[in-house]
Amino acid sequence: MEKEIHANIPEGDLKDKWSNYKAKAKLVSPNNRKKLDLIVVGTGLAGASAAASLAEMGYNIKSFCFQDSPRRAHSVAAQGGVNAMKNYQNDGDSVFRMFYDTLKGGDFRSREANTYRLAECSASLIDQAVAQGVPFGREYSGYLRNRSFGGVQVSRTFYSRGQTGQQLLLGAYQALMRQKEQGKVKLYTRHEMLDLVLIDGKAKGIIARNLDTGKIERHAAHAVILATGGFGKIYYLSTLAMGCNASAIWRAHKKGAFMANPSWTQIHPTSLPQSGPYQSKLTLMSESLRNDGRIWVPKAKDEKRPPHDIPENERDYYLERKYPSFGNLAPRDISSRAAKEQIDAGKGVGPLKNAVYLDFEHAIKEYGKDVIAERYGNLFSMYEKITGINAYKEPMKISPSAHFSMGGLWVDYDLMTNIPGLFAIGEANFSDHGANRLGANSLLQACVDGYYIAPYTLQNYLADQIQVEKPDIKHSAFEQAEADVKEQLNHFIQQKGNKTAEEFHREVGKILYDKCGLSRSEEGLKTAIAQIQNLREEYKTNLLVPGDVEDINSELERAGRVSDYMELAELMCIDALNRNESCGAHYREEFQTEDGEAKRNDKDFAYSSAWEWSGDASSPILNKEPLKFEYVQPTQRSYK
Amino acid sequence: MVIHLKIWRQKNQHTKGYLESYTLNEVDAEMSFLEMLDSLNLKLAKQGERPVEFDHDCREGICGQCGVMINGIAHGPLKNTSTCQLHMRSFKDGDTIYVEPFKAKAFPVIRDLKVDRSGLDEIIAAGGYISVNTGQAPEANSILVSHEESESAFDSAACIGCGACIATCKNASAALFTSAKISQLAKLPQGQKESSKRTVDMVNRMEELDFGHCTNTEACQVECPQDISVLNIAQMNYEYNKAKLKS
The missing domain is CATH 1.20.58.100 (Fumarate reductase/succinate dehydrogenase flavoprotein-like, C-terminal domain)
Structure with a gap:
């Protein structure tokens, strides 16, 4: 039986919804907060920022991760940057424009109110990260620097060299460790959540396995927050860490939480190709390389000549040919598909014929090797470490690889699943990116969910739990x-x-x-x-x-x-x-x-699918959350 | 190629470890070092033996979870390269490779090549942060940080917390790790307010745990996958002395 879906979007104009929510949301007074226990699973940007922020407010947090330290979570691997609407470049940015870019980038398949809130809260994140000591790129004057990223026409991306994720995560991790020191957070590293526990239909705890001893543990709380990231590793070869998994959200799904749009996976166009059957992962090379690198394949099938022996007129710069206005900077979904088309047509390069060239020859001729080294030196050396090839001398070989899960647990505007007391934040939920995520919006969403949304929406739920006794693990x-x-x-x-x-x-x-x-x-x-x-x-x-x-x-x-x-x-x-x-x-x-x-x-599919577990993996129940566009008219995306 | 391995096997921290010999006959030069260990583990599993436990996660050199001693060198022979980014093309057909865990009193062996590095988290917990709650931050551009300060802070902040410096140091000192965080935050205007307290608390914590003293051999920097400079240790000592003089 299909169920009705309530996203609980607040009243009011788009730009007032979050303010209205905050004005009316229930609160928990400071002296009551210490009576409430919360479980946060995952210590990436979403989990660490939520756990630290809620602990600062006075809640008791149990924080779980399967890695040996919270700092290892895979947010650490994000390279390029984090978007935020500061309009420091005076180039026409606004909250509405950022909202629109994100909605359009997602091909009009996300909820307007959530996407708008993401843009609205983005500026505060940069303030917080700077205060924590995140070393962002700076002008010589001392002001913050920006770069531009795919799919937008303004410069709103903040970055820490090619290690933005690492630096943001260390900021959140350090905030988490500060709360641990103050006794407000108890850390459970090398612990894996293996089940969600419901009492009277509400999330009241988890079963976790201590990975060092194999011991099974029971942990109770007044609410459970899942911040367990994406599941692109399901494709085996992916840009994700080896340990990334879907188990926490999948086991919550089997306890009744809906899974939304599970098939929407971003395949990233610029990762390193598979080199052999033993391969365990595919390393991502930052999208920023496409600013100066030109992508091509030989025009002839089964070309045997090395790249520099293939003359210009026998090369197909297919992105420039097909998408003249965006060229090599076409969005990720489009660039990846175009690469697959060439590879499937037998024009792939490399020993396994599974890659395309990303060539810096022209850029080096135009700007000189030093300029290219300054822009991408760390990426070139990473490429050489992995492949043994010097990309200043011959083109890189790149290939599409599974990367980001736009789908995840269904959540309402509060980021609460359909199970009361179970929240999902960051990549683990489905909320903001529609059917395709824009570059540099992933770090943003994880941080905004953890620092700025969960602390408000959790309280709205917890206000009614003060009188409820803490669940007994003997239940x-x-x-x-x-x-x-x-x-x-x-x-x-x-x-x-x-x-x-x-x-x-x-x-x-x-x-x-x-x-x-x-x-x-x-x-x-x-x-x-x-x-x-x-x-x-x-x-x-x-x-x-x-x-x-x-x-x-x-x-x-x-x-x-x-x-x-x-x-x-x-x-x-x-x-x-x-x-x-x-x-x-x-x-x-x-x-x-x-x-x-x-x-x-749009007539038949302007909805998010919210699948319900039926007890049998082959016959899930489809629930639909209709997507209503009140402020933006969906159009056909074009990058020609 | 053929690779002979001598791998440290140890059931837990209470039992004695030993080196076990294995031979792999079909190692591809393009394999990463950890993929070579994966292939050994697959073989062991199929033979009904316990695979070798080792730590790893991102396999792209940034999470800091991997790390073993390879022929006595932390993360192996390549400079500024973590274990996961080392490839078998760095070895020759017929080589014998010794693989052992990071050894330090503060890093007890959990099993085989896995060690407990939670001491590093404890050091950060002692003060490796700027004490700012969510919501307190002022407008980002109201804190000006010069390009040079920011870049220099980044150089210190790039530490991945793998522990190679400690495994390499003959005293198992955590000075490089601790000083990188102290320096990063001391270099930034927003971090200077509590620099004295931070430095003293972190140094004290380091000493309470089982880490040794720094005797300036500078071996740590040589094996650091992120090339963290020993100048951070000098800055830590400066900050420490300054704090002690003030108190």
């Missing part, structure tokens, strides 16, 4: 959840099959890349669903996990994550199959314009 709901978790772990170990979790992961990742990646078709998706179902059956009997349950055991950790991927993969395909249109990163071959671009269908 039968905890007992049952712990028993279920233990049973699953034992089942993994006891199978003693022939294939490791990693081997299964590679297989399901390959299916998704081929059939639910850059382009999708009805036929391909149906095949993929059947293949995933078979693989999932095999996973029940042929899994090989060495070692013990009650011990440190990386293979066992992986087995749980891959088990969840096996179910999520099918939901992604079902979601992609249901959406009979193309939008942003979701490109259905059957729905394209005459010149091969994504063709939206």
Whole structure:
């Protein structure tokens, strides 16, 4: 049965909604806050900033991460920058323009009110980060510097060399450690959440596994915040860290939380190509390289000559040819698809014919090697470390790679899921980016959710929990959840099959890349669903996990994550199959314009899918949240 | 190529460790070092043996979670390169590679190549921050930071917290790690207000934990994947002395 979806968007004009919300939201007085316990899972930018901010207010926080330190979370890897509406460049930026850019970049598939709030809160983040000591790029006068990024016409991106994510994360991590020192945060590193515990329909705690000892623990709280990031690692080869996973949000989904738009994954155009079957990840090279690098492939199929022996007239600078006004800076979804088109046509380069050239020869001729080294030196040296190739002398070889999950847990305007007391923030939720995220908006969303939204919306929920007793971990709901978790772990170990979790992961990742990646078709998706179902059956009997349950055991950790991927993969395909249109990163071959671009269908698909677990991974229930556009008229995106 | 490995195996911190020999016959020069270990682990799992536990996550040199001693050198032979960015092309066919955990009293072995580096978090908790709550910050451009100050602060802030400096130091001193944070914040106007307290608290915490003293051998900088300069240690000492003179 389809359910009605309430996004709880406040009354008033778009620009007044957040102010109206804050004016009316319920509060918890300072002396009551210490009576309330909160669990925050994940210590990336969203999790660390929320945990630190809420602890500063006086709440008791339990903070969990699977890494050995909160500072390792994958926000650390973001390179290019963070967007914020400061209009320091006096170049026409405004909150509305930033909102519009984000909504358009997402191909008109996000909620107006949330996207507007993201832009509205962006400026405060820069203030906070500077106060924390984040060393942003500066002019010689001492003022903050900006650069421009894909998909917009203003300069609103702040950056710390090529390590903006690392520096922002260290700011949030240090704020978190300060609260730990003050006793307001208790840290649980090397702990993985394995289940969500509901009592009377409300989120009241989690089951976690201590990864060093294998011990299963119960943790109770008045509310649970999931800040567990994206699940692009489901594709196996991705730009994500090895440990990134969907388990926390997927297990919450199986307890009733809706999953929204799960199939919308951003495939980043400039990562390093796969070099062999042993490969474990694909390293991202910053989008900023496309400012000066030119992308091309040989015109001839199966070209054997090295790149510098191929004359100009035998090269196809396909982005410049197809999108003359944006050229090499076309948005990510479009650039990635164009690369795939060339590779599929047999024009890929490199030993596995799976890459395109990103060439700096012209830029070096025009500006000199020193200027290029100053702009991209760290990226060139990173490229050389990984490939052994000097990109000043020959073109880089790049390839599209799974990167960011626009989809995630469905949340309302409060960033609360449909389970009362369960919040999802940062990449773990679905809220702001629609069907394609703009560059430098990811760090922004994680920070805004954690620093500026969760502290208000949590209070609105917690105000009614002061009188409610803290849940008891002896409650039968905890007992049952712990028993279920233990049973699953034992089942993994006891199978003693022939294939490791990693081997299964590679297989399901390959299916998704081929059939639910850059382009999708009805036929391909149906095949993929059947293949995933078979693989999932095999996973029940042929899994090989060495070692013990009650011990440190990386293979066992992986087995749980891959088990969840096996179910999520099918939901992604079902979601992609249901959406009979193309939008942003979701490109259905059957729905394209005459010149091969994504063709939206606003009449039938102007909604976010919010899938409900039915007990069977193959038959989820589709709920729809209609998207209403009151302030912006959706148009056909064009970058020609 | 063929690679012989001597890998440290240790069940937990209460048992004795030992070097175990393995041989891999099909190592590709394009593999990363950790992918080579992945292939060993796959082989071990298939043989019904326990895979080698080792720490890693981002595999692009920024999270700081990986790190082992490779032939006695933290993160292996390449300069300014973390373990995850080292590739097998840095070795020759037939080489024998010794792989051991980062060894320091303050880094107890959890299992095999995994060690407990939570002491580094404890040092940061002692004062490695500017005490500003969310919401207190003034307009960003009201705090001017010169280009040089900001770039210099960044050089210190680039530390990834991997612990190679401690594993390399003969005294297992955390001076480079601690001083990088102290310097970063002391170089910025917004961090100077509490620099004295920060420095004393962090240095005291470092000494309370099991880290040793710095004797200026400068070995730490040589093995640092981020090339953090020992000048940070000089600045830490300066800030410390200044704080002590004031008190």
